[in-house]
Amino acid sequence: xxxxxxxxxxxxxxxxxxxxxxxxxxxxxxxxxxxxxxxxxxxxxxxxxxxxxxxxxxxxxxxxxxxxxxxxxxxxxxxxxxxxxxxxxxxxxxxxxxxxxxxxxxxxxxxxxxxxxxxxxxxxxxxxxxxxxxxxxxxxxxxxxxxxxxxxxxxxxxxxxxxxxxxxxxxxxxxxxxxxxxxxxxxxxxxxxxxxxxxxxxxxxxxxxxxxxxxxxxxxxxxxxxxxxxxxxxxxxxxxxxxxxxxxxxxxxxxxxxxxxxxxxxxxxxxxxxxxxxxxxxxxxxxxxxxxxxxxxxxxxxxxxxxxxxxxxxxxxxxxxxxxxxxxxxxxxxxxxxxxxxxxxxxxxxxxxxxxxxxxxxxxxxxxxxxxxxxxxxxxxxxxxxxxxxxxxxxxxxxxxxxxxxxxxxxxxxxxxxxx
Numbered sequence: 001x002x003x004x005x006x007x008x009x010x011x012x013x014x015x016x017x018x019x020x021x022x023x024x025x026x027x028x029x030x031x032x033x034x035x036x037x038x039x040x041x042x043x044x045x046x047x048x049x050x051x052x053x054x055x056x057x058x059x060x061x062x063x064x065x066x067x068x069x070x071x072x073x074x075x076x077x078x079x080x081x082x083x084x085x086x087x088x089x090x091x092x093x094x095x096x097x098x099x100x101x102x103x104x105x106x107x108x109x110x111x112x113x114x115x116x117x118x119x120x121x122x123x124x125x126x127x128x129x130x131x132x133x134x135x136x137x138x139x140x141x142x143x144x145x146x147x148x149x150x151x152x153x154x155x156x157x158x159x160x161x162x163x164x165x166x167x168x169x170x171x172x173x174x175x176x177x178x179x180x181x182x183x184x185x186x187x188x189x190x191x192x193x194x195x196x197x198x199x200x201x202x203x204x205x206x207x208x209x210x211x212x213x214x215x216x217x218x219x220x221x222x223x224x225x226x227x228x229x230x231x232x233x234x235x236x237x238x239x240x241x242x243x244x245x246x247x248x249x250x251x252x253x254x255x256x257x258x259x260x261x262x263x264x265x266x267x268x269x270x271x272x273x274x275x276x277x278x279x280x281x282x283x284x285x286x287x288x289x290x291x292x293x294x295x296x297x298x299x300x301x302x303x304x305x306x307x308x309x310x311x312x313x314x315x316x317x318x319x320x321x322x323x324x325x326x327x328x329x330x331x332x333x334x335x336x337x338x339x340x341x342x343x344x345x346x347x348x349x350x351x352x353x354x355x356x357x358x359x360x361x362x363x364x365x366x367x368x369x370x371x372x373x374x375x376x377x378x379x380x381x382x383x384x385x386x387x388x389x390x391x392x393x394x395x396x397x398x399x400x401x402x403x404x405x406x407x408x409x410x411x412x413x414x415x416x417x418x419x420x
Contacts, residue, residue: 001306001307001310002287002303002304002307003400003401005286008286011286012283012398015040015041015042015279016038016040016230016398017038017039017040017044018038019038022368027366028363028367029407030368030399031368031393031394031395031399032368032369032370032394033208033344033394033396033399034175034178034205034345034392034394035370035392036227036228036233037208037227037229037396038230038398039230039231039232040231040276040279042275042279043230043231043272043275043276046272047268047272050267050268051268053067055067056264057071057264057265057267058264067267071265071267071270074271074273074274075088077273077277077278078237078239080277080293080294080297081212081276081277081280081297082212082213083213083214083215084215084222084239085215086215086242087214087239087240087241087242088239088240088260090259090260090261090265091235091236091237091265091266091270091273092235092236092238092260092261092262093235093236094225095124095202095223095224095225095228095236095237096236097236098223098236098237098238099124099128099200099202100127100128101249101250101260102200102221102223102238102240102244103128103129103132103167103169103200104132105244105247105248106166106198106221106244106247107129107133107135107136107167108132108135109248110166110167110198110247111166112137112164112166113138113166114139114140114141114164114166115129115132115138115139115165115167115168115169116140116141116143116157116160116165116167116168116190116197117129117141117143117168117170118144118145118152118157118169118170118171119142119144119152119380120150120380120381121169121171121202121380122171122174122202122205122377123376123380124202124204125171125200125202126169129169138167141160143157144156145381147384148335148336149179149335149336149339150177150178150179150335150339150347150381151174151177151179151181151335151339151341152171152181152186153185153186154182154189157186161190161192161194162194163193163194164194165190165193165194165197166197166198167199167200168198168199168200169199169200169201169202170186170187170199170201170219171201171202171205172201172205173203173205173206173209173343174205175204175205175392176347176378176381176382176390176392177334177335178335178343178344178345178346178347179335179343180341183201183217183219184217187217187218198244198247199218199220200219200220200223201221201222203222203223203224204224204225204228205343207224207225207229208228208229208230208344209304209305209308209343209344209396210297210300210304210305211298211302211304214239219241220240220241220243221238221240221241222238223236223238223239224236225237226269226272226273226276230276231272231273232272237273238260245258245260250262277297280296280300281297283296283300284297284303287299287300287303303397304397305343307397308343308344308395308396308397311395311399311400311401311404312342312346312395314401315346315393315395315404315407315408316333316337316346319408320405323408325346325348325408325411328411328412330352330415331348331349331351331411331415333346334349334381334385334387334390335347344394344396344397345394345395346394347372347392347393348390348393349387350391350418352418353414353418354388355372355373355389356371358414359371361410361414362391362407362410362414365410365414366406366410367407369391369393370391370392370394371390371391373388373389374387374389
């Protein structure tokens with residue numbers, strides 16, 4: 001846990017902008033990290049610096065050469081962070097846009113056969129797979145997730161995996177239930193039956209929690225949205241395997257290197273991801289004695305996981321003299337109470353109250369959360385549960401047990417006023 005080392009949680013929080021104060025509303029606890037994590041101060045500085053540079057890559061001048069070198073460095077930083085010695089990285093408009101591009105390329109560029117996904121997935125993958133499977137005349141099959149646990153595993157995939165499964169999509173962590181998925185296990189199950197299947201993973205919700213290891217997954221595509229992993233809006237990061245890269249994909253005619261990127265990229269986007277990697281590197285050095293950079297990044301991910309698990313336990317079971325959500329009358333936790341797959345996120349309902357009213361009541365008490373509605377984003381999770389909406393409370397490693405206590409006090413007031 002990050003609180004075990006004196007002063008570390010304070011040092012962590014100091015590195016983030018607006019950690020405890022909204023620039024529009026004033027002091028608040030930020031439990032809306034799944035909607036977009038806090039931004040590193042170094043990312044803010046880097047963004048301003050590179051927004052002011054007028055030069056482009058590919059010119060014969062010192063500025064252009066420096067920009068290319070920074071992009072190359074960022075790609076190497078990505079290799080270490082994601083543990084992806086093979087394949088290549090590139091940036092795009094957003095994580096969703098990149099998932100659409102990778103899925104489109106895979107579906108259109110492979111032989112006739114099936115496209116496989118799950119009902120747990122975010123519409124970024126479900127929508128792309130549905131659309132391009134229809135265009136290509138391929139069946140799109142969805143594996144049903146387990147409503148009780150908010151999760152899907154390889155056993156659920158097995159009955160639907162056939163030798164002609166050409167493309168498969170996997171969600172690494174659900175932004176609604178907060179449950180992580182064993183990507184490597186599902187990929188192994190697919191490879192046993194359809195070894196050449198193109199497997200694409202949505203890692204957007206997972207990345208902020210660390211413990212990324214593409215080399216161990218045996219997949220072909222992985223996408224993140226950097227604004228959900230301490231960087232900023234305006235770009236996404238994708239990795240593709242050599243196998244996916246070899247499939248015909250869109251680029252400018254006669255462009256060298258069979259590229260994936262369109263037009264001149266924002267150097268600042270690349271460099272702000274280097275800032276993210278540097279942060280994990282720093283944190284790993286604070287929680288371990290590791291000297292290797294990858295080892296420090298792994299240590300940071302383990303520390304993040306342990307700290308967030310502690311916060312979730314305190315939220316569910318209480319801290320100090322405050323009761324946890326498990327003891328509050330009328331509160332139901334989506335995915336079950338002690339689900340070991342949960343990654344820093346608790347979705348809940350309060351009997352007799354609409355979720356937006358709970359979110360408003362929490363905001364009035366200085367707690368920022370979010371409503372998930374049974375719409376095109378979350379209906380796949382909430383509708384089977386008979387829910388029109390739910391409250392999402394999402395934490396990250398810079399949050400504290402004291403903030404959890406503030407949330408529990410607020411929830412106590414809300415539930416008691418409802419019962420009165």
